[in-house]
Amino acid sequence: MAAMAAMAAQALLLLLVCAAGARTALLQEEPLRAEVRVMHGDSELFVGDRVTLRCSVPGHPSGWSYNWYKAGVPLVGYSNTGSMYTLRAASPLQSGPYACQGQRRGTGPQRTQLSPPLYVRVCGxxxxxxxxxxxxxxxxxxxxxxxxxxxxxxxxxxxxxxxxxxxxxxxxxxxxxxxxxxxxxxxxxxxxxxxxxxxxxxxxxxxxxxxxEMLTEPVLEVLTGVPALRGREMILSCSAQLIVARPGLRLRYSFRRNDHRLAVDSSEDTHTVLQADRRDAGDYQCKVTVDGLGLAKWSNSVQVEVMDEEPVKTEVPHVTPTVAVETQTVELSSSPPNWTELPPLAPDWAESSSLDTDWTELSPLDTETEDTHPVLSARDAEDVFNDTESLSTTSHRGWATNLTSDTAPFPESEPLLDTEEQRGLNQTSSVY
The missing domain is CATH 2.60.40.10 (Immunoglobulins)
Incomplete structure (x- = not known):
């Protein structure tokens, strides 16, 4: 147990050292800015009075030389000099904004940003x-x-x-x-x-x-998106700016979830959760504090949910089946089909009889019934049969309405005999 505790302590110490090193590296990467202050006298002075200004680089006190400017123009004789600048026997013409810039030599030339201006007013x-x-x-x-x-x-x-x-x-x-x-x-x-x-x-x-306003309203954002995915990185960003620049002012950021502080206040404006989990869900806010003024502002509230990552779905392209339909063009002729004309069928009794045979016309039988049928002679029956066969053949040809150009349809007053009646007549003829 003691060994495990010692290892845990060493790991924690190493983590703190790495964090301190990262913060130092971050501070070194930030551009340095000089600042100017009143060392002796007052920035509001009368003609004949004197005032002394002092330039410095916060956090880096040694190894610097300075350049002085009035209204952005370098002051003659005050280039690459010390940190003090004195107005002796001031006159109204010397009123204006004064600024300074630090420079030093080392592994490479280094210059600071120009300091915020300090306004000196000489009253006559x-x-x-x-x-x-x-x-x-x-x-x-x-x-x-x-x-x-x-x-x-x-x-x-x-x-x-x-x-x-x-x-x-x-x-x-x-x-x-x-x-x-x-x-x-x-x-x-x-x-x-x-x-x-x-x-x-x-x-x-x-x-x-x-x-x-000294400070803009802080805005909290989740850079990685909402909702957060379980097991993925979640990055919070707190944005705020100083509207009024003052020497030595710094911003410090604090991130909170459900009103519990997540880490120590620092100059980092982001907070990273390496692997989001269910316990990381909640209501997030950030607080921005201006060091040296005690001014603090809270950001908006952001509700963050942590959800399981959905599996990646492979989209299958939709293919519409294509059915090839073969079409054929059938040309229809306007002329009647070329049918092979068959000879008319002869009745069965015609094979055993000669067409020249003299037929005896029989007189109708006397009958007492009213429903009687006329009796045709054999020759008349043959003529009827031939006419019926001709009409049937013509119907098969599709020309039922007009047999020929010179032939008119049968009158409705003379109905044709159907096939059964014709056969009955043929049998009657054979009997007689």
Whole structure:
């Protein structure tokens, strides 16, 4: 058990060392930015006063030389110099934004990003209004100071905003808490002082105050998509930016699931779950904190579900069966078919009798019944038989309506004898 505990401790230590190394490498990859501060004096000064500015690189204090700029233009004589820049016997022409940049030599030339500008204002009058670096942060506090050349004892100080009086006191400061956008505007002050029997009063130039958000609203996203797949990697991203740049300000990120912190707060804006599981499902949020200000904001809430990965389905292309249908074209002739004409059939009794035989016409038999049939002679029966055979043959040819062009159909008043009646007549003829 002791051996296993020792191995676990070593593994944990190795993991912490790797994490620290990765964080150091990340910080080294981030571009460095210089910053400028007031070392002596004040950024709001009168003609003839002096102010000293100092440039530095946070986290890397040694081995640097510096270049100084005013309104983006390099200052003559202040290239590759030390970290201090002093304005002596300042004049109104020296008012403006000042910035610096660090550079050093080592394994390779290295330069920092230009520092955020620091505005220096030289007042040529008697009264000056000192305000914080603009813009000021929404929700924070602000203090304005009314300063008189030579710092005499003030009897009365009046503060104004956009022409409206805000405060009238002997105290030279105006304090505003929980700034809002309604606090934006032009501010100035009027100071009164006296020495012995001489009294003076003067008004400062106006200072424009703007109020802005320091930090954008954080946005939490699941880069790998929602829902997360079980056993797959899940990456969370928290996006936020500083709207107002200030020297030394850093953002720190904290990720939480169901209000439980997932890891230690760090400068990493992403959090990775190597293999998502059912327990990783829940409600996620991130918190962004501005170091040095105590300002923090929470992101939106994202509900994450973890599901099993569906098997990959192979799509079989749908094939429509094709049936080949062979068609034949049958040409129909408009002319009647060429039938082979067969000779008419002769009656059975014709084989044993001669057609020239004299037939005796028999008179009809006397009968008492009303339903009697006429008796035809043998010759008449033969003529009827021949006519019937001719009509049957013609019907087979498909020309029942018109036998010939010169032959008219039989009249309806003279019905033809059917085959049975004809055979009966033939038998009667044979008897007689």
């Amino acid at each position: 009058g008697w009264v000056s209004l000192q305000a914080p670096l603009q813009p000021v942060i929404l929700g924070r506090e602000m203090t304005l100071s009314c300063r008189v050349r030579g710092n005499p004892r003030l009897e009365e100080v009046v503060f104004y905003k956009d022409g409206r009086e805000l405060q009238r006191r002997p105290h030279p400061q105006l304090h505003l808490s929980r700034l809002s956008y309604q606090d934006e505007g032009a501010y100035w002050c009027r100071a009164s002082w006296g020495q012995q029997w001489r009294w003076s009063s003067a008004q400062s130039p106006a200072v424009q105050v703007s109020v802005k």
